[in-house]
Amino acid sequence: MKNLDVLAIFARVAEMRSFTQAAESLGIQKGRVSTVVRGLEKEVGATLLHRTTRTVQLTEEGRLFYSRACDLLSEKEELQSMFRDVSTPLRGRLRVDMPAVLAQSVVIPALPALLDAHPELQLELSSSDRYVDLVLEGIDCVVRLGPILDETLIARPLGHLRIINAASPAYLQRFGVPASLDELITQGHRMVHYKRNFGSRHEGWQYPAADGFQSLMLPGAIVVNSVAAYHDAGLAGLGLIQGGYSSLLPYIKRGELVEILPHLRPQPLTASFVVAHRRSLSKRVRAFMDWTEETLRPYFD
Incomplete structure (x- = not known):
């Protein structure tokens, strides 16, 4: 490998799973991309990419090689920017994934100021409620809510996102505004049930107790498996919901939802910033x- 451009081309193909798309994003011919990757595989003595008529995927050797290649490319970027003024605008591509409701309610509305300050920064924002594979999907960093179960990832806690209880005005007019846990039962309240997988067990209505947090099972007429649908069901008056303050605040400001039981808020969700490895912390990522x-x-x- 006479220069790191070869690694950059290979990494782009691995991330985009396409020789054509990688060539277009790099502004070079597809034939050159194919030639470079074939030469790289010959040099290292291993097949790095499995090619089919529909897609391109990393082999097991390719995953290992990609991880080390990212290390080297990150080191190159750090060396190039070592003596730059810290106020120098960021440049280049940054691929990020985060929960959809967080992106929609907080991050995207705040992005204009960031991109105005760094006009050469190219942000690719994936917003979903699934766990992405940072290496396989070529994601630089993700924002995750809840515990980080993969011990191979590097996580930096950002804080604890406030979770609140809410309901629509129409629902509260029908069932009443509960002031206690007892009234959740005596007033006949029901909740919207959320399950990531329909086969899993619902945890119920969470509330703080002397020994931590407990759950009270309330009836519900609907079960959903997406956060957006969960919020929509609450807006439609189908039941009580418990959601992130950041995502429910716009509805509360517009009067479409009302916070209830503020003294009995559920356990906050840990928010973490996650990268595949420490050397993924480029200037852009940091x-x-x-x-x-x-x-x-x-x-x-």
Whole structure:
């Protein structure tokens, strides 16, 4: 490998799973991309990419090689920016994934100021409620809510996102405004049930107790498996919901939802900034991490 451009081309193919798309994003011919990757595989003595008529995927050797290649490319970027003024605008591509409701309610509305300050920064924002594979999907960093179960990932806690109880005005007019756990039962309240997988067990209505947090099972007429549908069901008056303050605040400001039982809020969700390995912390990633933490701070407990 005479230069790191070869690694950059290979990494782009691995991330985009396409020789054509990688060539277009790099502004070079597809034939050159194919030639470079074939030469690289010959040099290292291993097949790095499994090619089919529909897609391109990393082999097991390719995954290992990709991880080390990212290390080298990150080191190159760090060396190039070592003596730059810290106020120098960020440049280049940054691929980020975060929960959809967090992106829609907080991050995207705040992005104009960030991109105005760094006009050469190219942000690719994936917003979903699934766990992405950072290496396989070529994601630089993710914002995750809840515990980080993969011990191979590097996580930096951002804070604890406030969770609140809410209901629509129409629902509260029908069932009453509960002031206690007892009234959740005596007034006949029901809740919207959320399950990521329909086969899993619902945890019920969460509330603080002397020894931590407990759950009260309330009846419900609907079960959903997406956060957006969960919020929509609450807006439609189908039951009580418990959701992130950051995502429910716009509805509360418009009077479409009302917070209830503020003294009995559920357990906050840990928000973390996650990368595949420490050497993934390029200047762009570190700057976006700091910006994200500051942007989310008003919604932390």
